[in-house]
Amino acid sequence: MSLLNVSDLHASVITDDQTQPILKGLNLTVEAGEVHAIMGPNGSGKSTLANVVSGRPGYQVDNGAATLEGSPLLELEPYERAQLGVFLAFQYPVEIPGVSNMEFLKASIDSLARARGEEQPNTAQFMRQVRELASSLDLDPAFLKRGVNEGFSGGEKKRNEIMQLLLLDPKLAVLDETDSGLDIDALKVVAEGVNRYRSASNGVVLITHYQRLLDYIVPDFVHVLSNGQIIESGDKSLALELEAKGYAWLT
Amino acid sequence: MADLTLPAELATPDWLAPTPNAAQTPLPEALHRALNSAAHRERWKYTKAEVFLGATHTAANLPQISGEQQPGIDLQQTTKPVPLVGFDLDQAPEAFARLCYASNILTIDISAPTTEILTLVHASSTVPVLIRVAEGASLTLNEISDCDSDAQQTIWIDLAANAEMKHSRNALDTAGAHWQYLNVRLQRDASYRLHNHVTGCASRRQDIHVLMDGQGAEANLISAGSVEGKTALDQQFTLEHRQPRGRSQQTIHNIVANGGKCSFNGRIHIHAGAAGTDAQLANRNLGMGEHATINTKPELEIYTDDVSCAHGATVGTISQEALFYLLSRGIDQGAAQALLSQGFLRQCIDGPLAESALETLIGGASVGL
Ligand SMILES: Nc1ncnc2c1ncn2[C@@H]1O[C@H](COP(=O)(O)OP(=O)(O)OP(=O)(O)O)[C@@H](O)[C@H]1O
Numbered sequence: 001m002s003l004l005n006v007s008d009l010h011a012s013v014i015t016d017d018q019t020q021p022i023l024k025g026l027n028l029t030v031e032a033g034e035v036h037a038i039m040g041p042n043g044s045g046k047s048t049l050a051n052v053v054s055g056r057p058g059y060q061v062d063n064g065a066a067t068l069e070g071s072p073l074l075e076l077e078p079y080e081r082a083q084l085g086v087f088l089a090f091q092y093p094v095e096i097p098g099v100s101n102m103e104f105l106k107a108s109i110d111s112l113a114r115a116r117g118e119e120q121p122n123t124a125q126f127m128r129q130v131r132e133l134a135s136s137l138d139l140d141p142a143f144l145k146r147g148v149n150e151g152f153s154g155g156e157k158k159r160n161e162i163m164q165l166l167l168l169d170p171k172l173a174v175l176d177e178t179d180s181g182l183d184i185d186a187l188k189v190v191a192e193g194v195n196r197y198r199s200a201s202n203g204v205v206l207i208t209h210y211q212r213l214l215d216y217i218v219p220d221f222v223h224v225l226s227n228g229q230i231i232e233s234g235d236k237s238l239a240l241e242l243e244a245k246g247y248a249w250l251t
Numbered sequence: 252m253a254d255l256t257l258p259a260e261l262a263t264p265d266w267l268a269p270t271p272n273a274a275q276t277p278l279p280e281a282l283h284r285a286l287n288s289a290a291h292r293e294r295w296k297y298t299k300a301e302v303f304l305g306a307t308h309t310a311a312n313l314p315q316i317s318g319e320q321q322p323g324i325d326l327q328q329t330t331k332p333v334p335l336v337g338f339d340l341d342q343a344p345e346a347f348a349r350l351c352y353a354s355n356i357l358t359i360d361i362s363a364p365t366t367e368i369l370t371l372v373h374a375s376s377t378v379p380v381l382i383r384v385a386e387g388a389s390l391t392l393n394e395i396s397d398c399d400s401d402a403q404q405t406i407w408i409d410l411a412a413n414a415e416m417k418h419s420r421n422a423l424d425t426a427g428a429h430w431q432y433l434n435v436r437l438q439r440d441a442s443y444r445l446h447n448h449v450t451g452c453a454s455r456r457q458d459i460h461v462l463m464d465g466q467g468a469e470a471n472l473i474s475a476g477s478v479e480g481k482t483a484l485d486q487q488f489t490l491e492h493r494q495p496r497g498r499s500q501q502t503i504h505n506i507v508a509n510g511g512k513c514s515f516n517g518r519i520h521i522h523a524g525a526a527g528t529d530a531q532l533a534n535r536n537l538g539m540g541e542h543a544t545i546n547t548k549p550e551l552e553i554y555t556d557d558v559s560c561a562h563g564a565t566v567g568t569i570s571q572e573a574l575f576y577l578l579s580r581g582i583d584q585g586a587a588q589a590l591l592s593q594g595f596l597r598q599c600i601d602g603p604l605a606e607s608a609l610e611t612l613i614g615g616a617s618v619g620l
């Protein structure tokens with residue numbers, strides 16, 4: 001059974017006065033142990049795919065299905081999807097003043113444990129683990145006391161997403177432009193984090209505009225998403241070709 | 252609305268005679284006029300004034316006091332304190348009436364920097380309190396209201412040049428009709444910081460009047476309120492900049508839920524000549540559940556150029572963006588909403604009374620996290 005299976009997905013974005021179709025019959029299969037890079041022009045529907053899979057409000061599924069290890073996802077509440085093992089690293093992580101990072105992470109790890117019938121981790125141990133993870137991603141552990149993403153730089157927010165990825169250890173990681181806004185050192189730190197996460201039992205969908213990231217996180221497949229469909233798939237050499245030629249030759 | 256009236260005739264004590272507007276006109280008339288001015292009636296728009304006015308002459312006890320046994324503090328019960336400078340009868344006629352009705356007054360003089368916290372606990376209506384902090388002296392004051400029926404407390408604070416005060420106040424009790432009046436006057440370079448933590452009760456009214464009466468004074472008012480179920484809170488804050496280069500910052504967060512009723516009126520008045528003033532006020536209200544009533548009104552009067560002033564009032568619900576972020580991490584709807592509303596209040600909970608405020612307002616401090 002595939003880790004993620006998206007078949008003939010049609011989805012629209014709901015705006016104030018209308019619904020606008022964005023995904024127009026998208027198919028994608030990710031097996032455990034694989035990394036799939038998704039590239040494509042601005043506005044082609046990459047974030048929409050990530051959002052529909054994770055259940056962000058504001059979208060409507062018109063047709064098709066998405067399953068995680070065979071369980072249908074699209075009918076579930078966002079937190080139920082997360083409890084099944086879906087993780088979205090946000091393109092724009094949200095600031096939440098007044099809720100400390102540590103408190104947020106504890107609430108998350110406790111909910112996941114509860115949903116899976118596992119024991120909630122001991123607080124002291126948990127805090128040590130989080131601090132170690134923060135340091136390993138060059139995040140000052142003092143940040144953990146601050147509000148969630150509050151006053152974080154763009155790069156710090158992205159590293160915080162990766163810290164959560166490593167802590168929560170989901171089955172499927174959907175990373176939406178986690179590389180954008182990172183300097184070269186931070187890019188390496190983030191890529192190293194994703195590589196640390198990778199295992200034979202999980203999978204990664206990596207949305208990016210830049211081939212450079214794929215030098216560090218080597219994908220098994222590269223897909224081009226254009227106008228709501230995957231129009232080309234290949235191995236990592238496709239990314240190099242796109243880097244050289246752009247998207248025009250495909251459409 | 253009928254005329255607002257006081258419960259009994261009263262005479263001006265000598266020590267109050269020099270107060271502006273008490274001097275020129277016979278007192279009952281001056282008070283009646285002040286109570287029924289258009290501006291003042293507006294301040295009572297959302298709360299029935301009668302029960303509060305009627306209680307201004309009820310007997311009052313001393314608050315329970317601790318921390319007064321330290322060098323630099325002198326407590327007196329007196330009928331003849333020194334005049335109140337800067338206090339204007341028109342601004343708070345009911346507070347003025349309470350001074351007149353009071354058989355005596357508690358004065359607390361701070362003559363040196365103090366190290367221990369002075370604590371006042373009000374278990375009922377308490378006598379008017381006058382706190383004077385001398386030049387260069389400092390005080391940390393904790394004030395706790397612990398009433399279960401109607402009660403009134405009035406406090407005047409006068410900070411001399413370079414005096415410093417940190418004031419924490421918890422009004423988390425289940426009083427009936429509860430009124431707290433607070434008047435703070437800051438002289439040159441004085442600083443004042445208030446952490447106000449409050450719940451709704453049958454009818455809770457907080458009047459706060461801050462006078463920036465010396466150059467370079469600095470005031471910080473931070474307030475967190477939770478108005479849940481059939482309770483009400485009415486906060487009337489006035490901050491006057493009367494001298495140059497004062498800085499004031501007010502941050503008021505209130506959660507109103509399930510039938511609660513919350514009114515906030517924040518008036519900033521920058522007088523002519525108060526150049527270089529920096530005055531900021533942010534009132535944010537979060538409505539939750541069914542039937543929350545929120546009235547918030549910013550009022551700005553500025554009679555000087557060269558000021559920096561920001562005044563914002565928002566009424567909203569939980570941010571959907573923030574909610575989705577928490578949900579996407581596996582936190583269920585109820586827990587995520589609770590985290591967000593707690594976070595909203597926690598931003599305004601601090602100081603030495605924070606722990607019990609966290610306990611009551613958001614059900615615990617999540618220690619260490
Ligand atoms: N909440 C929204 N409201 C209105 N339009 C939206 C919304 N979300 C997405 N869209 C529209 O849907 C289309 C696809 O957007 P999407 O964010 O999926 O693109 P993308 O491929 O991620 O682009 P980028 O590379 O710029 O991140 C765009 O035309 C966008 O304007």
Ligand SMILES: [Mg+2]
Pocket residue numbers: 046047048091176177
């Ligand atoms: Mg995008």
